[in-house]
Amino acid sequence: MSKQINNKETAAIKNDKALSFDCASSSPFLNAQFSALIELFNGTAEGIFVINEQGDFEFVNPKAAQLFGHSQQSLIGDNLLTFLNDADLEKYKQTLSNWISIKDTALSYGPNEVTINKANGDVIEADLSISSMPKSLASAQKLYVCILHDLSTHKAMYNRLKVQASTDHLTGLANRLALDESLKKYWQESIQSQQPLTSILIDVDHFKKINDTYGHIKGDKCLQKIAKMLLQCIPSRECLAARYGGEEFAIILPRCDIKTATVVANHIQQQIAQMSFTDIGLPPEVKITVSQGIASENNNQYRNYEALLYAADTALYRAKTEGRNKISTII
Ligand SMILES: Nc1nc2c(ncn2[C@@H]2O[C@H](COP(=O)(O)OP(=O)(O)OP(=O)(O)O)[C@@H](O)[C@H]2O)c(=O)[nH]1
Secondary structure, three states, X not given: OOOOOOHHHHHHHHHOOOOOOOOOOOOHHHHHHHHHHHHHHHHOOOEEEEEEOOOEEEEEOHHHHHHXXXXXXXXXXXXXXXXXXXXXXXXXXXXXXXXXXXXXXXXXXXXEEEEEEOXXXXXXXXXXXXXXXXXXXXXXXXXXXXXXXXXXXXXXXXXXXXXXXXXXXXXXXXXXHHHHHHHHHHXXXXXXXXXXXXXXXXXXXXXXXXXXXXXXXXXXXXXXXXXXXXXXXXXXXXOEEEEEEOOEEEEEEEOOOHHHHHHHHHHHHHHHXXXXXXXXXXXXXXXXXXXXXXXXXXXXXXXXHHHHHHHHHHHHHHHHHOOOXXXXXXX
């Protein structure tokens, strides 16, 4: 049997005082209007429910019942506030209690993003709009029609796209955009807190030779292996390893001075020296080295984060010209 409330059930619930739309009118026209409204609510793909001034459910359509994780019937008399996440609860409590004192005014609230705690423990994000019911349909007490729009699919897609937009597709490290944004944030924090901020730029030496000798696909796999190793070398989750471009990487170390950065760079140098690429099909004699440039903001010596990166790039250039497989520091 369908769980949708049909006209007969509606009447039964009405008699039971559970559904308190004031449609006990003697007017056949109004009763017909009411039935049509219920039919419309029940047939819509959006969650629609009606609450009274206390927030108790007077009517719940099938979609809203599904979003709350209960049957339509069992929700009647429950309170909307019990389904709201703590962060939204106070806001809605306040809104409903404010509305109680406002008489004869059409009110509307939302759409606002809310987090709903479903009966089975799942949590969904949704947009909730609340509008007062026309007096012609709710004259005995004030009622509010609520529309609940499920945002879960959009949120999941948004989060996926957000991760994609900040991730380098080949290596899985932060991409250049994420690097710039993080660096901007770290820079401001560093200036405010007067804590150091250090960047290391790392460039694979003679990488063209690897590509030319073993092909770009093997070259890609080398870059992936190096990226994985870099991630393991960063000292904390606060630090960022990013692909700066091509065969160049960046490591950002907030609250780390040049000494700590030099320890990190030496560790990277050692790890690279020990790396074997036989697992990706390169001969055992293939060895890769990297050149690294370090610059640190400590005493307002750089104008902005771009200047800090530029300094690390200058240090990297020096490491290259000094023969590669070197670490160069700008003090
Ligand atoms: N496989 C692969 N190669 C890349 C990628 N991005 C850049 N490269 C290669 O990296 C190489 C960079 O070459 P160069 O700029 O001459 O530098 P290098 O050979 O590493 O020499 P030095 O940096 O001077 O030590 C080129 O062969 C690029 O094609 C990538 O995503 N995948």
